[in-house]
Amino acid sequence: MDIVKLTIDNTPVVVEKGTTVLEAAKTVGVDIPTLCYMKLDDMEFENKPGGCRVCVVEVEGRRNLAPSCKTECEDGMVVNTHSVRVVNARRTVMELILSDHPFECLVCAKSGKCDLQSLAQDLGIREIHYQGEKSHYKSDHSPAIIREMDKCIMCRRCETACNDVQTVGTLSAIYRGFNSVVAPAFEMDLDHTNCTFCGQCVAVCPTGALIERDHTWKVMDAIIDPKKTVIVQTAPAVRAALGEEFGLEPGTLVTGKMVSALRKIGFDYVFDTDFAADLTILEEGTELLGRLSKFLAGDKEVKLPILTSCCPAWVNFFEHHFPEMKEIPSTAKSPQQMFGAIAKTYFADQLKIKREDLVVVSVMPCLAKKYEASRDEFAVNGDPDVNISITTRELAQMIKNANLKFTELPDDDFDRPMGESTGAGVIFGTTGGVIEAAVRTAYELHTGKELDRVDFKELRGMEGIRSATLDFDGLPINIGIAHGLGNARKLLEDIKAGKSQFHAIEIMACPGGCIGGGGQPYHHGDVTVLKKRQKAIYEEDAGKTIRKSHENPYIKKLYEEFLGEPCGHKSHELLHTSYFDKKKKIEI
Amino acid sequence: MADIKLPANKVQELRDICAKFNHEKGELINVLHAAQGIFGYLPAEVQDIVAEELNVSVAHVYGVVTFYSFFTMTPKGKYPISICMGTACYVRGAEKVLDEFKRLLDLKVGETSANGDFSISCLRCVGACGLAPVVTVGEKVYGRVAPEDVKGIIAEYK
Numbered sequence: 001m002d003i004v005k006l007t008i009d010n011t012p013v014v015v016e017k018g019t020t021v022l023e024a025a026k027t028v029g030v031d032i033p034t035l036c037y038m039k040l041d042d043m044e045f046e047n048k049p050g051g052c053r054v055c056v057v058e059v060e061g062r063r064n065l066a067p068s069c070k071t072e073c074e075d076g077m078v079v080n081t082h083s084v085r086v087v088n089a090r091r092t093v094m095e096l097i098l099s100d101h102p103f104e105c106l107v108c109a110k111s112g113k114c115d116l117q118s119l120a121q122d123l124g125i126r127e128i129h130y131q132g133e134k135s136h137y138k139s140d141h142s143p144a145i146i147r148e149m150d151k152c153i154m155c156r157r158c159e160t161a162c163n164d165v166q167t168v169g170t171l172s173a174i175y176r177g178f179n180s181v182v183a184p185a186f187e188m189d190l191d192h193t194n195c196t197f198c199g200q201c202v203a204v205c206p207t208g209a210l211i212e213r214d215h216t217w218k219v220m221d222a223i224i225d226p227k228k229t230v231i232v233q234t235a236p237a238v239r240a241a242l243g244e245e246f247g248l249e250p251g252t253l254v255t256g257k258m259v260s261a262l263r264k265i266g267f268d269y270v271f272d273t274d275f276a277a278d279l280t281i282l283e284e285g286t287e288l289l290g291r292l293s294k295f296l297a298g299d300k301e302v303k304l305p306i307l308t309s310c311c312p313a314w315v316n317f318f319e320h321h322f323p324e325m326k327e328i329p330s331t332a333k334s335p336q337q338m339f340g341a342i343a344k345t346y347f348a349d350q351l352k353i354k355r356e357d358l359v360v361v362s363v364m365p366c367l368a369k370k371y372e373a374s375r376d377e378f379a380v381n382g383d384p385d386v387n388i389s390i391t392t393r394e395l396a397q398m399i400k401n402a403n404l405k406f407t408e409l410p411d412d413d414f415d416r417p418m419g420e421s422t423g424a425g426v427i428f429g430t431t432g433g434v435i436e437a438a439v440r441t442a443y444e445l446h447t448g449k450e451l452d453r454v455d456f457k458e459l460r461g462m463e464g465i466r467s468a469t470l471d472f473d474g475l476p477i478n479i480g481i482a483h484g485l486g487n488a489r490k491l492l493e494d495i496k497a498g499k500s501q502f503h504a505i506e507i508m509a510c511p512g513g514c515i516g517g518g519g520q521p522y523h524h525g526d527v528t529v530l531k532k533r534q535k536a537i538y539e540e541d542a543g544k545t546i547r548k549s550h551e552n553p554y555i556k557k558l559y560e561e562f563l564g565e566p567c568g569h570k571s572h573e574l575l576h577t578s579y580f581d582k583k584k585k586i587e588i
Numbered sequence: 589m590a591d592i593k594l595p596a597n598k599v600q601e602l603r604d605i606c607a608k609f610n611h612e613k614g615e616l617i618n619v620l621h622a623a624q625g626i627f628g629y630l631p632a633e634v635q636d637i638v639a640e641e642l643n644v645s646v647a648h649v650y651g652v653v654t655f656y657s658f659f660t661m662t663p664k665g666k667y668p669i670s671i672c673m674g675t676a677c678y679v680r681g682a683e684k685v686l687d688e689f690k691r692l693l694d695l696k697v698g699e700t701s702a703n704g705d706f707s708i709s710c711l712r713c714v715g716a717c718g719l720a721p722v723v724t725v726g727e728k729v730y731g732r733v734a735p736e737d738v739k740g741i742i743a744e745y746k
């Protein structure tokens with residue numbers, strides 16, 4: 001290992017060759033401010049356009065100030081990160097950026113969480129000495145994401161997320177200089193493009209230029225409507241992150257407080273998407289075993305590997321980019337949609353109300369779920385199975401609107417029947433969780449034997465692509481896992497080339513799985529947050545008495561009273577779907 | 589991808605050019621130049637094909653097309669006016685000539701007049717440096733053009 005020695009702010013520093021000044025400074029407790037730069041270590045995601053120049057430092061002997069995020073350490077370098085010259089330059093840069101920014105902080109959805117705003121405060125900017133024309137660009141309101149390009153500072157983090165991490169390629173910088181913005185091809189609105197609505201661009205945008213579509217007011221409208229019964233389902237990943245919005249440590253589980261809050265907000269029933277996740281496992285697991293036994297019987301037509309289908313951004317991705325493979329994924333709907341379909345039939349019947357009078361709200365870590373809920377095939381006579389989908393961030397907003405002191409709320413429990421879930425349902429929230437849950441059930445259904453351990457540690461972790469071979473009582477089952485659409489693409493290309501020999505593959509669009517979803521509290525580039533959320537999810541699983549989906553008593557009852565058997569006639573009608581070739585559908 | 593309504597022979601020509609450039613991402617600008625040469629402009633469908641052939645996103649292609657002013661997405665006018673911006677023409681005042689065309693026709697570079705008659709574009713050296721500054725209208729070449737001549741040139745086509 002080659003080593004470089006230098007001084008930063010009078011402190012000697014020794015680092016590996018190739019380290020940037022920015023990173024070297026961190027090792028001695030000096031936090032140089034950055035704006036465009038972003039690095040998410042585990043995801044091999046680095047955005048380093050060197051464009052904003054907020055991170056400049058003075059290097060002795062150099063005429064020009066150097067952007068520390070792009071400047072490599074050299075032997076003998078003497079760096080000053082806060083000389084008068086540096087501070088002045090940094091302020092000038094910041095004032096110039098702000099001079100082309102709408103002053104809408106008071107009413108901006110990103111306020112309080114905006115990197116631009118907090119940087120302006122950290123630098124103590126109180127006045128802007130430059131005045132000029134401000135750039136204007138049309139805003140774009142898709143079903144899930146709003147683009148307000150007047151707030152764009154051209155850091156291009158979203159491009160890195162969309163093109164490099166997700167390999168979707170929806171966004172690109174267009175035009176030049178003052179007129180440049182980030183936009184889809186031909187400046188179409190997002191819902192006419194190949195956007196998957198994964199929301200990873202929103203997750204990394206430092207400003208309010210990219211935000212989710214706010215549906216909280218729709219929820220309140222439904223709650224105050226006396227004719228409506230309003231029920232809510234909460235996705236597994238929400239409970240592991242919601243606390244962050246109220247100052248709790250990342251990884252604090254807030255399941256009980258969340259249920260309390262939802263009740264106080266006024267939902268008639270508080271249910272759990274984890275229940276539907278258990279249901280998904282029975283359908284998807286049965287489908288896997290069905291395909292597998294056909295395959296073992298020598299059927300050459302059978303489609304293997306089976307790919308999970310519970311992530312709607314991933315569904316959008318293969319519909320747009322790999323439509324020729326649309327028969328391979330499981331036909332099982334996502335837990336959100338299974339919940340909706342059961343709520344609007346089974347549960348509405350129990351309450352003896354019409355489906356139109358039942359409003360299903362979902363709280364998701366996800367922006368793609370907003371889009372998914374609006375898909376035509378998930379509605380009956382124009383009445384959607386899931387009426388409104390809000391994000392973890394939006395729920396936090398509603399809790400604040402209801403004047404609740406979240407951290408002081410008592411723990412409460414979900415309602416029955418659709419609030420009962422197993423540990424298997426919970427782990428849906430993290431990469432590797434869906435397939436582990438499926439394995440717990442598929443193993444027992446296939447072998448007829450009880451598992452002696454339910455933890456499949458070999459399926460857990462944070463690497464982008466993972467694989468493991470499990471022993472199904474003498475039958476080796478090859479499992480693949482990918483999270484982040486770029487990794488999914490690699491796996492799909494291997495399958496297409498006939499290189500991979502998997503039986504089942506789990507794919508999640510977001511890095512980390514749903515815990516890193518586009519609707520979660522912002523992590524501002526700190527990926528350790530995702531690991532803490534992941535830990536919390538496995539903790540909740542470990543604490544459950546029932547940890548296998550097929551042992552959920554309310555799921556058993558649902559099959560007995562209503563559905564019949566997994567993958568049976570009624571299941572097919574309510575819980576399965578089919579996919580579309582969207583490659584041709586992009587309008588120009 | 590859009591349903592392609594472009595002439596099949598021209599599309600084939602474009603695909604051949606992409607093949608000639610080995611479908612290299614790095615050749616995007618050259619491919620777009622060639623494409624504009626074939627079609628006269630770069631409609632969305634052409635950008636789609638280029639993206640597909642070079643395996644880059646359409647958004648990226650569009651980003652490049654909008655970044656450089658010599659690419660245009662509007663079809664040329666009936667009388668396409670091109671002003672050479674090569675070095676020789678530039679130093680002899682091509683920019684003033686261009687400004688005059690823009691002023692008199694009230695058009696920007698890459699735009700076509702509402703009635704479809706005129707469009708303005710800029711060219712790289714057309715190989716007639718001895719005549720600099722050079723302007724072409726359709727096939728016709730005008731040499732040693734001064735800003736004062738512009739009015740007369742336009743009048744020929746009105």
Ligand code: SF4
Nearest residue numbers: 162195196198199201
């Ligand atoms: S939501 Fe995902 S696919 Fe769509 S533009 Fe953002 S990063 Fe790209």
Ligand code: SF4
Nearest residue numbers: 152153155156158205
């Ligand atoms: S939209 Fe946001 S992430 Fe993208 S370039 Fe603009 S400010 Fe950066």
Ligand code: SF4
Nearest residue numbers: 311313366510514517
């Ligand atoms: S991984 Fe989860 S949060 Fe991300 S798009 Fe898929 S379902 Fe939504």
Ligand code: FES
Nearest residue numbers: 050052053055069
């Ligand atoms: S953070 Fe270094 S240039 Fe923007």
Ligand code: FES
Nearest residue numbers: 672674677713716
């Ligand atoms: S520079 Fe204009 S013809 Fe050569």
